[in-house]
Amino acid sequence: MRPLLRFLFWTAVALGSVVGILRLVALRWWTIPEDDPWLQASVTPTLRGGDTVLLWRATKPGVGDLVVCPEPGAPDHMVVARIVGEAGDKVRLTRTELLVNDRPERSERSCPSRTFEVSDPRTSETVEQRCQTVVLEGVLHMRGDATKAALPPLDQEVEVAEGDVFLVSDNRLFPYDSRDFGPVPHSSCRESVMFRLWSKAGLRDQENRLMFVQ
Numbered sequence: 584m585r586p587l588l589r590f591l592f593w594t595a596v597a598l599g600s601v602v603g604i605l606r607l608v609a610l611r612w613w614t615i616p617e618d619d620p621w622l623q624a625s626v627t628p629t630l631r632g633g634d635t636v637l638l639w640r641a642t643k644p645g646v647g648d649l650v651v652c653p654e655p656g657a658p659d660h661m662v663v664a665r666i667v668g669e670a671g672d673k674v675r676l677t678r679t680e681l682l683v684n685d686r687p688e689r690s691e692r693s694c695p696s697r698t699f700e701v702s703d704p705r706t707s708e709t710v711e712q713r714c715q716t717v718v719l720e721g722v723l724h725m726r727g728d729a730t731k732a733a734l735p736p737l738d739q740e741v742e743v744a745e746g747d748v749f750l751v752s753d754n755r756l757f758p759y760d761s762r763d764f765g766p767v768p769h770s771s772c773r774e775s776v777m778f779r780l781w782s783k784a785g786l787r788d789q790e791n792r793l794m795f796v797q
Contacts, residue, residue, distance in 0.1 A: 673743075676751065
């Protein structure tokens with residue numbers, strides 16, 4: 584019995600040390616705030632407010648990655664959006680599509696759930712949106728499209744400056760991204776969303792737990 588307890592003790596110590604080192608150099612977990620209606624709407628359909636996620640910071644994020652960055656001018660306010668353009672890229676957003684250097688992101692198929700509901704951050708009314716799976720620089724991810732009855736954000740065209748990245752929300756109807764505050768320093772986007780541990784409902788929410796995020 585004593586050798587088994589000794590083995591379990593040192594196994595726990597070793598695992599704790601590994602987790603501690605990873606938290607220092609590569610990983611941290613973070614819960615998406617539920618008190619920011621624009622942030623909550625902008626991360627759908629990929630994530631939801633209240634989700635607890637693992638953030639990876641051992642490598643520099645690139646185009647296609649979903650990142651967590653401080654908002655320029657408001658460093659305590661975090662943004663969760665996707666890098667779509669780096670230095671020298673020409674990014675054009677229309678009411679229906681995203682083009683980077685005149686190349687549109689490729690629509691693959693509908694999501695497993697073709698529609699989803701989100702709260703309009705301006706009115707708190709529930710809005711139904713279409714969900715599409717798209718590919719950007721080899722990264723397959725979900726995108727929330729505007730409905731015919733909705734009014735999407737205005738078109739925008741930007742050439743990304745040296746040292747900056749252009750961020751776009753996965754929700755194209757209710758974005759909170761570089762259309763609001765402009766390109767951001769690449770150096771400030773050090774963490775990418777890697778894994779969803781659980782939703783605000785906890786581990787009993789089987790559809791939204793223990794899953795990789797793209």
